[in-house]
Amino acid sequence: MKVPTFQLQVPGAEGxxxxxxxxxxxxxxxxxxxxxxxxxxxxxxxxxxxxANWLGGGSFLTYGITVWDGILCNFFGYLxxxxxxxxxxxxxxxxHCGFPVYCRGSFGVYGAAWPVFNRALSACVWNGVxxxxxGQCVYILLHSIFPSIARIPNHMxxxxxxxxxxxxGFFLFWFATCFALFLAIPKWPLLIKIKLVAYVLSTxxxxxxxxxxxxxxxxxxxxxxxxxxxxxAWLIVRFTLLSAAGCSTFASNASDWQRNASKPxxxxxxxILGFPLSNFIVTLCGMITAASSQRISKDGEVIxxxxxxxxMILSDNxxxxxxxxxxxxxxxxxxxxxxxxxxxNVYPCGQDVAALCPKYISIKRAFAIxxxxxxxxxxxxxxxxxxxxxxxxxxxxxxxxSIVGVLLVDYYIISKGxxxxxxxxxxxxxxxYWYSYGCNWRAFAAYIVGAGVNFCGFLDNMxxxxxxxxxxxxxxxxxxxxxxxxxxxYYLLARFFPQENYKTYRELKFREWSQDEVEMYAAGKREIxxxxxxxxxxxxxxxxxxxxxxxxxxx
Numbered sequence: 070m071k072v073p074t075f076q077l078q079v080p081g082a083e084g085x086x087x088x089x090x091x092x093x094x095x096x097x098x099x100x101x102x103x104x105x106x107x108x109x110x111x112x113x114x115x116x117x118x119x120x121a122n123w124l125g126g127g128s129f130l131t132y133g134i135t136v137w138d139g140i141l142c143n144f145f146g147y148l149x150x151x152x153x154x155x156x157x158x159x160x161x162x163x164x165h166c167g168f169p170v171y172c173r174g175s176f177g178v179y180g181a182a183w184p185v186f187n188r189a190l191s192a193c194v195w196n197g198v199x200x201x202x203x204g205q206c207v208y209i210l211l212h213s214i215f216p217s218i219a220r221i222p223n224h225m226x227x228x229x230x231x232x233x234x235x236x237x238g239f240f241l242f243w244f245a246t247c248f249a250l251f252l253a254i255p256k257w258p259l260l261i262k263i264k265l266v267a268y269v270l271s272t273x274x275x276x277x278x279x280x281x282x283x284x285x286x287x288x289x290x291x292x293x294x295x296x297x298x299x300x301x302a303w304l305i306v307r308f309t310l311l312s313a314a315g316c317s318t319f320a321s322n323a324s325d326w327q328r329n330a331s332k333p334x335x336x337x338x339x340x341i342l343g344f345p346l347s348n349f350i351v352t353l354c355g356m357i358t359a360a361s362s363q364r365i366s367k368d369g370e371v372i373x374x375x376x377x378x379x380x381m382i383l384s385d386n387x388x389x390x391x392x393x394x395x396x397x398x399x400x401x402x403x404x405x406x407x408x409x410x411x412x413x414n415v416y417p418c419g420q421d422v423a424a425l426c427p428k429y430i431s432i433k434r435a436f437a438i439x440x441x442x443x444x445x446x447x448x449x450x451x452x453x454x455x456x457x458x459x460x461x462x463x464x465x466x467x468x469x470x471s472i473v474g475v476l477l478v479d480y481y482i483i484s485k486g487x488x489x490x491x492x493x494x495x496x497x498x499x500x501x502y503w504y505s506y507g508c509n510w511r512a513f514a515a516y517i518v519g520a521g522v523n524f525c526g527f528l529d530n531m532x533x534x535x536x537x538x539x540x541x542x543x544x545x546x547x548x549x550x551x552x553x554x555x556x557x558x559y560y561l562l563a564r565f566f567p568q569e570n571y572k573t574y575r576e577l578k579f580r581e582w583s584q585d586e587v588e589m590y591a592a593g594k595r596e597i598x599x600x601x602x603x604x605x606x607x608x609x610x611x612x613x614x615x616x617x618x619x620x621x622x623x624x
Contacts, residue, residue, distance in 0.1 A: 077426055089178060090494040091422050093432035096165040096591035097328055098582075109339025110306045111261050113325075114268065114347040116412060118131040119405045120202050122348060123275075123375045125357035132304055135293030136356050142305060143352050147345035153320040153552075154340045157473055160480055161324025162333040162486055163581045165591065167425030168322040168417065172472070175479035175495045175559070178500075179507030184472045184516075185421045188322055191465060195318065196410055200246065201230060203406035204239030205376050209399040211238060212383055213392045219384070230452035234399035241405065243444065246410050250436045259304025262341055271401020272354050275375055278394040282382050283361040290360045301600075308546045314548045317466040319344075321473050325417045333584070376402070391421070415439050464530045470548040471519030474555030475512050483563055485574045486581040489589050501569035511562035519555025523547040568574030 105139075128553075160171045168188060211218050213232075223232040231239055280286070294301060327336045355375065362372035365385075372378045379395050415436055422435035430438070435521070479485065483554035492500035496507060504510070526544025529536045543550065563571045 086495055088428055089496060091423065091431060093168055093420070093429040094166065094427055094491065095494070096587055098591045099588050102165065102329055102331050104326070104335065105331045106335045106339065109330070109336045110262060110343045111265050112339060112412075113343040114265055115351075116264075116408060117159070117344075117347045119199075119350050119400060119409050120206070120374065120376060121199075122351045123358070132308075134304055135292060135294045136290050136360070138294065138301075138305060139308065140349065140352050140356060141313045142308040144345050144349045146314075147348045148317065148341075149309070150313040150316045150320055150569070151340045151344040153473065154323040154344065155337055156481075156512045157320055157477060158327035158336060158340070159321030159333070159486075159581075160476075160488065161328035162330045162336050162492060163211045163486075163584075164587055165328045165330075166490075166493070167328050167420040169421055170493050171476060171480075172322050173485060173502055174488055175475050175509060176512045177504040178493070178496055178502050179506040180504070180509055180512065182425055183440035185424050187468060187472070189418050189425070189439075190319075191318060191469070192421065194448075194451075196325075196414035196418065196439060197446050198452065199406055199410045199414060200243055200443055201239060201448050201452055202376075203403060203410065204231060204235055205245075206399050206402040206406055207242045208235045209376055209379050209383075210403060211569070212380065213395040213399065215532035216387060222585070225449070226586050229449045231449040235581070237606065239449065242406070243440065245403075246407060247437075247440055249407060249411060249431070250415065250440075257268045260408060260411070264404060267401045267404045271405070272351070273399050274394055274398040274401070275358055275379075276522055277356060277383065278391065278398065279358045279361045279378060282386070282391075283364040284359040285364065286361075288363065290356070302352040303542065307542075308597040310545050310548070314466040317469045317473075318417075318550055322417045322421075326412065333581075346595075384615045389490075412543045433601065464527045464547075466536030466548045467520050467523045467527055467551045470552040470557040471516045474519050474552035475515050475559045477552070478559050479512075479570075481564075481579070482560060483568075483574070485577055485579045487574055487577075488582070489570075490582075490587070494515045501573065504568065509568065511559055511566065511568065514562060515555045515559035518558040519551045522554040523551050567572060 092177035160164045161167060164170075169181060169185045176184060177306075184360075208218070218234050221234040221237075223234070225232050225236065296304060323340075330336050355373075358375055358378065359371050359373045362378050362381075363369055366372050366381070372381065374401075379398065382391055383395050418439040419432045422438050423430050424433045432542060436553075480488075489501055492502050497503060502509075523544055525536055525540050526547055530540055
């Protein structure tokens with residue numbers, strides 16, 4: 070039997086610029102685009118059944134609004150962000166490339182490394198956060214089987230969010246995530262369907278065990294608002310926009326999973342309807358469960374975290390029925406957390422890291438890097454000092470949406486949907502995405518302006534005081550104002566300091582490549598036409614430039 074040999078360089082076709090491309094970055098071939106309309110509709114119903122979403126708008130209630138106000142804030146916030154997900158993921162749905170390649174069109178073939186690095190770092194941190202949650206789920210499962218695990222002496226410092234027993238769960242979950250990454254990406258839709266079943270069963274189980282243990286719900290669901298008038302109105306606006314901003318990572322890298330779409334229209338309704346509706350159902354179930362905890366918890370306090378609730382039920386009443394219920398519910402939560410890590414963190418991070426050094430890093434190797442970094446950053450300590458860390462994660466929206474503003478303007482207004490795929494993978498100095506030494510200074514200037522508009526609000530959210538009420542409230546709208554400021558700045562700079570794609574397409578109508586054109590490119594049958602790289606077309610020739618930048622030839 071032949072032993073496979075390790076190759077340092079990622080295998081690729083002859084003649085490629087390996088500093089900018091490998092198979093994982095190129096458009097996904099048609100036979101591997103396995104996400105259809107049903108997959109995208111089920112995707113979010115599967116993805117949102119996590120512990121974090123069960124908590125829902127629970128933190129909002131401490132400000133005096135009602136449960137139903139919090140649920141509706143979440144729903145409309147998620148509905149708002151779903152529109153940005155559809156718009157910003159369109160490049161992936163049409164050209165079947167991910168976020169790193171998408172950024173090259175506006176930031177330049179080398180300049181794209183900055184937004185890609187930002188997104189990769191964010192994904193690694195969030196993967197650590199979700200792995201901590203997954204570890205807590207594993208601990209509950211082990212507690213339902215082995216009661217002695219709750220008596221393991223704790224040797225972790227006070228700064229840790231996990232004790233010694235929960236650290237066992239952390240590493241078991243981490244290893245499970247590593248093994249799941251061996252599954253071929255085109256087969257991942259199978260995980261979506263399995264996850265949907267697990268989500269439904271765990272939700273029903275959690276509601277049943279909670280209501281049975283408590284004998285009903287407390288007064289939380291019927292409690293009236295403690296704030297009124299303009300104060301309540303501002304809170305509703307604030308929490309709606311905070312719900313949207315909390316999902317800014319989904320909007321920034323939506324092309325990473327939409328690139329798997331069988332047809333460009335398949336992701337649209339799955340995002341617009343599936344995302345807010347699925348979150349609404351999960352949040353509602355989480356609120357009902359939390360409300361029931363008020364009847365049996367000490368001092369009548371509401372327990373928002375379902376894992377804490379399960380652990381309390383097991384500790385107070387370690388019966389066979391409760392143990393069985395906790396086992397299957399925690400198993401469902403484990404799978405939910407695993408799904409969240411794979412699709413929302415590791416997969417986007419893999420594409421980002423692979424794009425930073427495609428000559429040596431494939432997407433599978435990037436998965437491994439992400440998993441190593443997840444442990445190296447010690448997320449249990451980050452969450453142990455949760456105050457500033459959580460505030461930073463919540464405020465990171467201004468940096469991500471500054472990127473989104475540039476990307477949307479470039480795709481829909483500057484390039485008119487026409488992306489020259491051939492030039493997104495080459496450092497040709499005469500290509501439209503070379504700009505200045507591979508970087509587009511206009512995009513970076515727009516990025517800085519967009520982030521700068523709300524930087525004072527960012528500092529206030531991080532605990533720096535002394536800012537006016539207007540500055541504080543303006544940060545509620547940060548993801549909108551940041552995106553608009555960055556996008557407008559980018560458009561003005563591209564217009565008054567014209568760049569190649571603006572000059573080429575400014576008089577043309579919006580037109581994206583057809584799927585046949587993309588498929589021919591994905592099959593590897595392309596050659597960059599020298600004439601296109603050496604001259605700027607006349608106005609008469611522009612109407613013929615839709616895809617002639619790439620001449621499709623026999624292999």
